Every structure is written in structure tokens, then in C-alpha cells.
Amino acid sequence: MGGRTFVWVFAQMHLFLAAFVLAVPLFVLIIELLGVLTKDPRYDVMAHEFMKISMAAYSFTALTGGALAIALFLFYPVVMGYLMQVFRGQTLIYAALFVMESLFLYIYYYSWGVLRYGNRKWVHLSIGLVLNAVGLTLMFVANAWATFMMSPSGVDPSTGAVIGTVWEATRNPLWNPLNLHRFLANIAYGGAIVGAYAAYRFLSAKNAAERAHYDWMGYTSNFIAVCGFLPLPFAGYWLMAEIYAYSQQMGITAMGGILAWLFIIQAVLIGTIILAANYYLWCGLGRTRKGATYAPYVKYIAVVIVGGFLVWVTPHTLILTPQEIRLLGGTNHGFLGPLGIMPAKNMAVNLMLVATFLSFQLFNRSSREPTVSWARTGNLLIVALYVVGVLNIVGAGIYGYITPTVYKVGASVPQVATTISIIIFALIIDGFMSRGAKRSKVHWGRMSTRSQYALFVLPIAFTWLMGLMGYIRSSVRTHWHVYTIMKDTSPEAYIPTIGQAGNVITMITLIFMGVIVFVFWLSQMGEIKQAKPGGKISK
Amino acid sequence: MTLLRITVFSLAIMFAFTIFANILPQVQSDPPQTEEIDESSLDVAGQIAWGRRLFEGQGTCTLCHNNLGRAPDLLELDLAATLPERIADQRYAGAAAGLSGAAAIEIYLRESMIDPSAFVVDGFGKKGTNDTESPMPRVDAAPISLSATETDALIGFLQDLAGFEVTVALPSAADAVESANVEETPSEDVWPLTSAEDIIANLGCAGCHDLFGSGADIGPDLAETVQQMQRHQLRAAIIDPNAEIADGYEADFMPPDYAEQMWASELELVVDYLIALGAGEAVQ
Numbered sequence: 001m002g003g004r005t006f007v008w009v010f011a012q013m014h015l016f017l018a019a020f021v022l023a024v025p026l027f028v029l030i031i032e033l034l035g036v037l038t039k040d041p042r043y044d045v046m047a048h049e050f051m052k053i054s055m056a057a058y059s060f061t062a063l064t065g066g067a068l069a070i071a072l073f074l075f076y077p078v079v080m081g082y083l084m085q086v087f088r089g090q091t092l093i094y095a096a097l098f099v100m101e102s103l104f105l106y107i108y109y110y111s112w113g114v115l116r117y118g119n120r121k122w123v124h125l126s127i128g129l130v131l132n133a134v135g136l137t138l139m140f141v142a143n144a145w146a147t148f149m150m151s152p153s154g155v156d157p158s159t160g161a162v163i164g165t166v167w168e169a170t171r172n173p174l175w176n177p178l179n180l181h182r183f184l185a186n187i188a189y190g191g192a193i194v195g196a197y198a199a200y201r202f203l204s205a206k207n208a209a210e211r212a213h214y215d216w217m218g219y220t221s222n223f224i225a226v227c228g229f230l231p232l233p234f235a236g237y238w239l240m241a242e243i244y245a246y247s248q249q250m251g252i253t254a255m256g257g258i259l260a261w262l263f264i265i266q267a268v269l270i271g272t273i274i275l276a277a278n279y280y281l282w283c284g285l286g287r288t289r290k291g292a293t294y295a296p297y298v299k300y301i302a303v304v305i306v307g308g309f310l311v312w313v314t315p316h317t318l319i320l321t322p323q324e325i326r327l328l329g330g331t332n333h334g335f336l337g338p339l340g341i342m343p344a345k346n347m348a349v350n351l352m353l354v355a356t357f358l359s360f361q362l363f364n365r366s367s368r369e370p371t372v373s374w375a376r377t378g379n380l381l382i383v384a385l386y387v388v389g390v391l392n393i394v395g396a397g398i399y400g401y402i403t404p405t406v407y408k409v410g411a412s413v414p415q416v417a418t419t420i421s422i423i424i425f426a427l428i429i430d431g432f433m434s435r436g437a438k439r440s441k442v443h444w445g446r447m448s449t450r451s452q453y454a455l456f457v458l459p460i461a462f463t464w465l466m467g468l469m470g471y472i473r474s475s476v477r478t479h480w481h482v483y484t485i486m487k488d489t490s491p492e493a494y495i496p497t498i499g500q501a502g503n504v505i506t507m508i509t510l511i512f513m514g515v516i517v518f519v520f521w522l523s524q525m526g527e528i529k530q531a532k533p534g535g536k537i538s539k
Numbered sequence: 540m541t542l543l544r545i546t547v548f549s550l551a552i553m554f555a556f557t558i559f560a561n562i563l564p565q566v567q568s569d570p571p572q573t574e575e576i577d578e579s580s581l582d583v584a585g586q587i588a589w590g591r592r593l594f595e596g597q598g599t600c601t602l603c604h605n606n607l608g609r610a611p612d613l614l615e616l617d618l619a620a621t622l623p624e625r626i627a628d629q630r631y632a633g634a635a636a637g638l639s640g641a642a643a644i645e646i647y648l649r650e651s652m653i654d655p656s657a658f659v660v661d662g663f664g665k666k667g668t669n670d671t672e673s674p675m676p677r678v679d680a681a682p683i684s685l686s687a688t689e690t691d692a693l694i695g696f697l698q699d700l701a702g703f704e705v706t707v708a709l710p711s712a713a714d715a716v717e718s719a720n721v722e723e724t725p726s727e728d729v730w731p732l733t734s735a736e737d738i739i740a741n742l743g744c745a746g747c748h749d750l751f752g753s754g755a756d757i758g759p760d761l762a763e764t765v766q767q768m769q770r771h772q773l774r775a776a777i778i779d780p781n782a783e784i785a786d787g788y789e790a791d792f793m794p795p796d797y798a799e800q801m802w803a804s805e806l807e808l809v810v811d812y813l814i815a816l817g818a819g820e821a822v823q
Binding site for chain 2: 460
């Protein structure tokens with residue numbers, strides 16, 4: 001195992017853990033606030049429980065971060081020396097932020113009980129806000145270093161000499177797209193992981209009350225994961241567009257060159273995630289009486305999602321041999337045309353996202369009977385919204401298919417806009433319709449064992465997906481440490497094959513899962529008290 | 540028990556992803572290799588062949604200049620007509636404006652490579668710049684970083700491809716003087732041949748392949764195998780025969796140095812001929 005793999009493993013481990021511990025306080029704060037606004041104590045209990053899991057993971061984050069730093073300075077002293085020169089005092093700010101993050105995290109968690117009611121609760125919420133502000137800043141700073149290596153700015157392009165301020169290096173072309181992408185992905189990731197915790201607790205629950213609690217927690221986690229996930233393809237689109245704008249060469253290397261196959265795996269992983277999340281939602285319809293009557297519609301959503309999935313993973317071209325791929329970028333070629341710019345695939349992705357949102361809306365509706373006078377009109381409006389939206393997405397897809405290459409990419413913009421519009425308008429209409437709606441009981445805990453396995457698929461697929469994206473993000477720099485500035489002249493300057501990368505990613509995922517199981521075990525152990533010898537057994 | 544079941548389930552999923560990644564085509568992408576070349580001994584033909592190799596390899600030009608519409612498909616365009624058209628374009632205000640002939644083409648090509656935004660081909664500009672800014676990177680700066688002699692070789696290759704006289708200097712000054720002499724007294728060996736039959740006869744392909752009824756069987760019967768090959772594969776098969784070996788044959792039989800022996804235009808003629816042969820349209 002070479003130095004590069006070593007750094008790869010630690011960097012990815014650190015990223016997984018950091019993504020998790022940064023994401024949890026974000027949605028915990030929102031859930032806590034919801035608890036205050038709705039005066040429903042269950043929210044507060046759940047928020048606290050989410051925090052407990054993330055606390056147990058925090059020290060691992062610091063540990064892997066330290067190991068990563070050591071590995072980097074050990075194996076890449078020159079690169080690190082250069083980055084230190086570019087970012088100067090920012091490294092100290094980073095260290096200071098890290099200390100603050102730890103401080104606020106501990107205060108936020110341990111003051112939970114003390115600052116529970118009235119004005120004190122608002123103090124607690126404020127601490128949470130500061131914690132998140134510090135956490136996000138921390139991530140943005142780290143992102144600046146990663147994106148500087150991809151699209152350096154603030155340095156002389158021919159010599160690499162530092163000529164700009166730290167801020168100029170920070171504000172490089174890819175910084176903000178990556179910030180947004182990671183922000184959303186973290187939320188989805190954090191949701192997926194606490195979902196697995198809930199599923200595990202659900203499966204090992206001893207009584208109905210526990211089952212109900214963890215079912216609800218699982219549902220909320222899945223909801224958070226999907227909320228973070230739905231806008232992610234659009235953030236990805238922005239990131240990709242900025243990469244093309246920064247360097248067409250880098251863009252083509254990512255999408256149309258030897259890395260093109262990677263997007264087939266990405267499609268499989270995202271398809272897996274969407275299928276699992278939807279399957280879980282469909283199972284959840286059984287929690288309400290009305291939901292069960294929606295079962296016939298689920299068939300059609302399933303058809304759209306599975307169909308979209310198949311379109312997405314089907315390569316448009318004959319399978320390329322390694323020889324042919326080697327010729328890509330090396331020789332004139334005619335294979336990847338339809339695969340590189342994929343209107344049909346865009347159509348599939350957007351339809352899948354719309355279908356996922358529909359699954360949510362169905363569940364939401366299953367426990368609410370609108371009583372407003374215009375309920376019928378409202379329903380028709382929503383149906384019309386979906387129909388027009390889907391037609392628009394399909395139409396743009398077909399248009400993209402028949403127009404010349406250069407305009408194909410353009411067709412995906414109206415598709416994305418349509419998907420977002422459907423979601424926003426459906427939410428608005430639904431919001432007004434549910435005013436004074438008759439609520440029917442949701443039987444939390446009425447879930448099959450099988451449904452819970454969907455909640456394990458999510459974090460695994462997410463972890464793998466993040467690993468894969470890490471591989472491509474680093475690979476587009478090709479043989480450069482700092483693109484166009486500092487070459488990687490070591491024997492490890494090559495881009496590994498997708499199989500080699502897959503093996504490393506699986507290895508990292510395994511280690512990470514091991515850590516997570518340990519973390520779950522730790523946080524569960526906190527609840528168990530040993531019976532006093534000779535005394536009564538207590539939980 | 541629950542934990543065990545979850546673990547097995549999770550491992551199975553991870554295993555499935557791993558298998559999938561491993562059954563896809565596996566390609567390792569190595570950093571571009573700078574070709575060790577004895578620049579001082581290059582002749583014009585060698586320089587053009589070198590230019591072609593740079594175009595398809597180290598220069599990464601074909602990453603964009605291909606048939607996917609990202610950039611003008613230089614290898615397929617009718618350059619002989621296109622390049623003078625560019626110089627005559629109303630919008631063109633570069634150094635070659637008002638000039639014509641091979642020298643003007645050299646200026647235009649060099650400008651396209653060193654200062655791509657000097658003139659941006661219609662519709663290929665960066666988004667939102669109204670064709671005032673080219674997405675093409677300067678070839679003399681990172682990441683492409685070609686040297687002056689490499690850039691010359693590329694220009695020579697493109698000039699030759701367009702059917703113009705090659706006007707760039709050879710790498711060494713001494714050789715440049717020599718080449719000037721050559722240019723004054725062109726001989727049969729130096730100037731490109733214009734018929735595929737002559738080139739093939741000259742290079743002795745029929746000694747190994749069944750061409751012109753030679754019946755030779757050391758190499759594959761091209762009339763048959765060529766049908767499955769695309770243009771770029773044919774070029775590669777001729778100038779880099781050991782990169783991919785035809786089924787049932789061995790490496791190192793076919794001479795690996797045809798790139799040095801042929802003009803770029805000659806290579807295209809041979810490829811044309813072979814394609815026609817595969818389609819049954821050429822005399823064998």
C-alpha cells in the first residue's frame with residue numbers, strides 16, 4: 001500500500017466522519033426548534049438522541065483528521081509546504097475553529113437538560129446556531145484547500161508564486177459550487193446514518209412504545225436524507241458547469257474521457273438510494289388507514305422509478321473495451337457521444353426525483369383530510385401540476401435528443417427548473433390545503449421488519465457514493481497535485497482503474513461501518529445501567 | 540442475531556457495488572509521457588509524424604478536437620479550404636490578416652495555439668462571451684505545456700494535413716539550413732506521394748499482407764479485417780502496430796516505424812485506400 005492509498009483512506013474516513021458530525025447539529029437544531037414551536041416533547045427527545053450518536057463519533061473525526069494531517073505531511077511534504085505558503089495564517093484560523101467547534105459541541109450537548117424550558121431554551125438554541133456557524137465555516141475553509149488544488153487562484157499561473165491574498169486563493173472558481181454540494185450531501189448523509197441507528201433500534205426494540213419511537217425516528221431520518229438528496233443533482237450540475245467554465249479540458253476529462261464509466265456506477269448507486277428511500281415510504285403507507293388505500297398508485301410510481309433507473313444505467317453505446325477507452329483522449333473517437341451528454345438520462349433522473357417527492361406527498365396526505373372548501377380544486381391543481389411538469393420534462397428530453405450536441409446540455413436546465421417548480425408549488429398548495437385538515441391517527445411502529453433494511457441500504461450506498469465522488473474529484477486533476485501549478489511526478493501519478501478504486505472504496509466503507517457500529521454501541525450503552533447487586537433490575 | 544443479519548445484508552450490498560466496479564472496462568490513465576526524441580536529426584517527414592503523435596498523445600488535442608462537437612474536428616475538416624476561410628473572415632483581425640499562402644497558415648495556426656482567443660471560430664467560444672473568448676488552453680502553458688519545437692511540429696503536421704507546404708523550421712538551426720536546401724531541390728524520397736498504390740508499394744506492405752494479389756499471409760488479410768475497423772483504429776494499426784495485435788498474429792512482425800517513413804497525408808491516403816478495400820471498392 002503506497003503513500004497515496006494511505007492518504008486516500010484517511011482523507012476519506014475523515015470526510016465521512018466530518019460530514020456526519022457536521023450534518024447532525026444542522027438538522028438537530030431544526031428539530032429542536034420544531035419541538036419548541038409545536039410544544040411536542042417528542043421532538044426534543046429525538047433531537048437529543050441524534051446528538052448523542054454524533055457526540056460518540058466526534059472523537060473519531062478528530063482522530064482521523066490528525067492521522068490525515070500526519071500522513072499528508074509525511075508523504076507529501078512539498079505539496080503541503082506549498083499549500084501552507086498559499087494559505088498562511090488560515091491554518092491557524094482552522095485550528096482555532098476546530099477548538100471552538102469542540103467547545104460549542106460539548107456545551108450544546110451537555111447543557112441540553114439545564115437549558116430546557118422557557119427563555120433558557122432560546123439560549124440553548126442560540127448555542128446550537130453558533131455551533132453550526134462554526135461547523136460550516138470549518139468545512140468551507142477545508143473546501144477552499146481542496147478546490148484550490150483543482151482550480152488554483154491568487155497565484156502566478158506560470159510560476160505558482162503566491163501573488164494574491166489568502167482570500168483570493170480561498171475564493172477560487174470551484175469553492176462555492178463545492179461548498180453547496182457538500183453542504184447538501186452532508187445533510188443527506190447524516191440523515192441516512194441516523195436512520196440506520198433508528199432501524200437497528202427498531203429491530204431490537206423490546207416493546208411497542210420503543211418500536212413506535214424508533215419507527216418515527218427512522219421516518220424522520222429518511223425524510224431528512226431525502227430532503228438533502230433531492231436538490232443534490234442540481235448542485236452537482238452547477239459544480240460540473242463551473243468545472244467546464246474553469247477548464248473545458250478538466251470537464252471533458254471528467255465526463256467524456258476515461259472517467260466516463262464512473263457515472264454508470266454513480267447512476268446505480270443513486271438509483272439504489274432512490275429505490276430504497278421510496279420502498280421505505282411505500283411500506284410506511286400502511287401506518288394509516290387511508291394510506292393503505294393508496295397501494296394501487298404505488299405500482300405506477302414504482303414503474304416510473306424502476307424504468308428511470310433502467311434508462312439511467314443502460315449505456316447508450318456498445319460496451320467499450322479497455323483498448324477503446326485508452327484511445328479516448330488519445331485518438332479521435334466516436335463512442336461516447338450519446339453517453340457523455342445524456343438528455344435521456346437527465347429525463348430519467350428528474351422523473352425519479354418527482355416520483356420520490358410524490359411518495360412523500362402521498363404519505364403526508366394519508367394522515368390529513370383537507371377540509372377547506374376548495375379541496376377538490378386544490379387536488380386537481382396538484383394533479384395538473386404533476387401532469388404538466390412531467391410532460392415538460394419528457395418534452396425537453398426529446399428536444400435535447402434531436403438537437404445538435406452543443407444544445408443538448410441546455411435542455412437539462414428547463415428539466416431541472418420544472419422539477420424544482422413541481423416540488424415548490426405542490427408544497428405551497430398542500431400547505432394551504434392542510435389548514436384545519438382533519439388529522440387521522442398514524443400508527444407509528446406498524447412497520448415490517450423488511451422495510452427497515454431499506455434504512456441500512458441508504459447509508460451504505462451513500463458512503464460508497466461519497467467515496468466514488470472523492471475518487472473522481474481527485475482524478476480530474478490528472479497528474480497534477482495543484483492543477484497546472486504543481487505536477488505529481490511520483491510513480492503514483494496515474495489515475496487508478498475503476499476496479500482498483502472500487503476496492504479501496506469498499507475497504508474504506510468497511511472500516512467506516514465498523515467505526516459506526518462501535519459508535520452506535522457506545523451510544524446505546526449509555527442508556528443501560530447495571531443492576532445493583534441484590535437490588536431490583538432497572539433499565 | 541439481528542446484528543448478524545444486518546451485517547450480512549450490508550456486506551452483500553457492498554460486495555455487489557465492488558463487483559460492479561470490477562466488471563466495467565478497466566483503464567488506468569498514466570500521465571502523458573514526454574517522448575524522448577533526437578530533435579537535431581529530424582527531417583521534415585519526421586517532424587510531421589512527431590506532430591501527429593503530439594496531436595493525439597501528449598498534446599491532448601483530440602480530447603476536444605474530435606467529432607463530438609466541442610471543437611472543430613481538425614482531423615476530419617477540409618482544412619485546405621477552412622483555414623484560408625478563417626483568415627478571410629470579417630471578424631479575423633490577427634497577425635495573418637490580409638496574408639495568404641502557407642506562411643499565412645503558419646501564422647494562423649500558431650496564433651490559434653498560443654493565443655486561442657485572438658480569433659474564436661463561430662459558435663465555439665466560452666459560454667456567455669459571444670465568441671470573444673476561446674475555451675482552448677494555450678498550448679505553451681500548463682496543463683499542456685508544449686515546448687517551442689513541439690509547437691512547431693504540431694503546426695507542421697497541421698500544415699501538411701491541410702495540403703500546404705510545411706514552413707516551420709526544423710528543431711535545430713543547422714538542420715534548418717539543410718532543410719532549406721532540401722526545399723530548393725525536392726527529391727522523390729522527401730515529398731509525399733499522392734497515390735495510395737505507390738505508397739503501399741514503396742513501403743512493402745504487400746510483402747506481408749495479401750495486397751495487389753501478392754498472396755502474402757504473414758499479416759492478416761486486410762480486405763477482410765479492415766471492415767470492422769474505424770478510421771482512427773486503422774491509423775493506429777499502421778503507425779503503432781504493437782499497441783493492439785490482431786487475433787491469431789504475433790507482435791513485433793509489422794515494422795513499428797511507419798510513422799517515421801510516411802507523411803501524414805500519405806497515411807491518410809493509405810487509410811482511405813484500406814477503407815475502400817474493405818468496402819470492396821478498391822482493386823486488390
